Amino acid sequence: MKVIIIGGGIGGLSASIAMQQDGHETVVYERVSELRAAGAAISVWSNGVKVLARYGLLERTKRVSGKMERMAYRQWDTAETWCDFDLNGLYDEVKMRAYPIARSELQSMLLDANKPAPVHLSKMAISYTTSDEGVTVNFQDGTSDTGDFVIISDGTHSKLRNQLTGKDIKRDYVGYVNFNGTIEKAHLPDLPADTWTQFVGQGKRVGIMPMSDTHFYFWLDVTTPLNTAPTSPSEWKAYLGEYFTGWAPAVQTLISKMDVGKIARVEIHDTAELPTLIDLASGRAVLIGDAAHATCPDIGQGGCQALEDGFVLQQLFRAHGLSKDAKPSIEQLRAVLANYEKQRKERTALLVKRARQRSDITHKLASEEVTNSWYEELKQEDGSGIMGGIIKTILGAPKE
Numbered sequence: 001m002k003v004i005i006i007g008g009g010i011g012g013l014s015a016s017i018a019m020q021q022d023g024h025e026t027v028v029y030e031r032v033s034e035l036r037a038a039g040a041a042i043s044v045w046s047n048g049v050k051v052l053a054r055y056g057l058l059e060r061t062k063r064v065s066g067k068m069e070r071m072a073y074r075q076w077d078t079a080e081t082w083c084d085f086d087l088n089g090l091y092d093e094v095k096m097r098a099y100p101i102a103r104s105e106l107q108s109m110l111l112d113a114n115k116p117a118p119v120h121l122s123k124m125a126i127s128y129t130t131s132d133e134g135v136t137v138n139f140q141d142g143t144s145d146t147g148d149f150v151i152i153s154d155g156t157h158s159k160l161r162n163q164l165t166g167k168d169i170k171r172d173y174v175g176y177v178n179f180n181g182t183i184e185k186a187h188l189p190d191l192p193a194d195t196w197t198q199f200v201g202q203g204k205r206v207g208i209m210p211m212s213d214t215h216f217y218f219w220l221d222v223t224t225p226l227n228t229a230p231t232s233p234s235e236w237k238a239y240l241g242e243y244f245t246g247w248a249p250a251v252q253t254l255i256s257k258m259d260v261g262k263i264a265r266v267e268i269h270d271t272a273e274l275p276t277l278i279d280l281a282s283g284r285a286v287l288i289g290d291a292a293h294a295t296c297p298d299i300g301q302g303g304c305q306a307l308e309d310g311f312v313l314q315q316l317f318r319a320h321g322l323s324k325d326a327k328p329s330i331e332q333l334r335a336v337l338a339n340y341e342k343q344r345k346e347r348t349a350l351l352v353k354r355a356r357q358r359s360d361i362t363h364k365l366a367s368e369e370v371t372n373s374w375y376e377e378l379k380q381e382d383g384s385g386i387m388g389g390i391i392k393t394i395l396g397a398p399k400e
């Protein structure tokens with residue numbers, strides 16, 4: 001059985017690892033000529049870590065990630081602590097820690113684990129065709145490849161999503177621009193090195209998360225209409241400095257010390273629930289990751305859901321008797337797809353909605369009143385409310 005995978009991001013690489021674990025032949029095709037992680041870091045929550053652990057990657061993840069023991073919210077200007085709580089209760093409850101990790105580390109870990117399967121670069125997939133015999137993916141350079149099944153993991157701007165769904169899928173702008181990067185912990189001596197600190201107020205947010213022993217990952221959110229934040233890095237310090245006027249010293253330090261050449265600027269988008277994630281008619285194509293359910297990062301679940309998608313496919317391949325030694329039948333493939341849709345569509349759509357609601361509150365995009373009452377809740381928070389929500393998300397993950 002040969003599985004073609006479109007896109008070498010978190011979704012595509014992890015799905016390839018999952019398929020290879022069971023001896024299936026995989027080949028990854030990636031649009032860019034050089035794989036470089038986009039963005040500074042990512043927090044892999046416990047549900048995502050459990051998937052990495054199943055691929056034998058837990059020890060390496062632990063080694064290269066930040067130790068995140070606590071979470072704190074602080075007032076935007078005075079830095080007064082509104083709440084500050086231990087995350088170990090959450091980790092105990094879900095039986096796995098969360099690991100914030102540099103995207104470059106995660107990518108090289110996945111690439112290493114994916115070997116010896118090939119990752120072909122500079123291959124932009126533009127369409128696929130199916131027959132009783134298999135699926136052929138066509139590339140912009142005029143070449144093609146044929147396999148038994150295609151996993152479409154070409155991200156939020158997916159080229160193949162419209163073909164699979166039969167609809168013109170548009171991304172929706174969520175309402176804010178995220179500037180993210182890394183900073184040495186030594187520059188922020190007043191912030192505890194093991195705490196995910198968030199400064200909030202005025203409908204704005206700055207997050208600072210331990211990403212390794214030596215570095216914090218940080219992000220600054222600017223609520224602004226689409227295409228209004230400057231695109232030139234040389235303008236970012238002044239822009240952010242003005243937007244965050246009067247904010248706490250830690251935020252001023254972030255802005256003054258940031259290396260704009262290494263900052264990612266992302267206009268945050270998501271997609272409404274797709275009509276389908278599967279090509280049931282042919283039985284040979286599935287959408288995973290951001291191509292299937294692009295989300296805003298406000299509950300840190302986009303990458304985790306991409307990881308869950310590949311894991312579910314692996315479980316379903318096993319459950320429906322797909323073997324490395326035999327060609328799959330269309331009936332088997334259709335059964336895999338139908339179950340994938342059942343297990344993934346509702347869960348991922350719900351999390352996209354939940355992230356959007358979270359974003360609306362954080363960025364004062366729903367109403368001033370709602371955001372202000374959230375600030376008051378944070379002042380009363382002992383951690384149980386916030387952790388309860390995260391636990392619910394994590395425990396909703398697919399079981400083996």
Ligand code: FAD
Nearest residue numbers: 007009010011031043125154155289290297300302303304
């Ligand atoms: P991508 O990572 O986008 O990979 C898609 C790949 O496909 C790319 O390499 C692309 O070049 C390639 N490609 C595209 N088109 C084609 C084509 N036609 N042919 C071949 N290749 C193609 N998630 C979390 O879990 N935790 C977090 O803390 C978190 N924080 C985030 C912070 C920010 C600011 C953002 C923007 C996202 C965050 N996410 C987080 C979400 C997470 O980054 C994504 O959900 C995840 O990267 C999706 O992986 P993917 O493989 O589906 O897509």
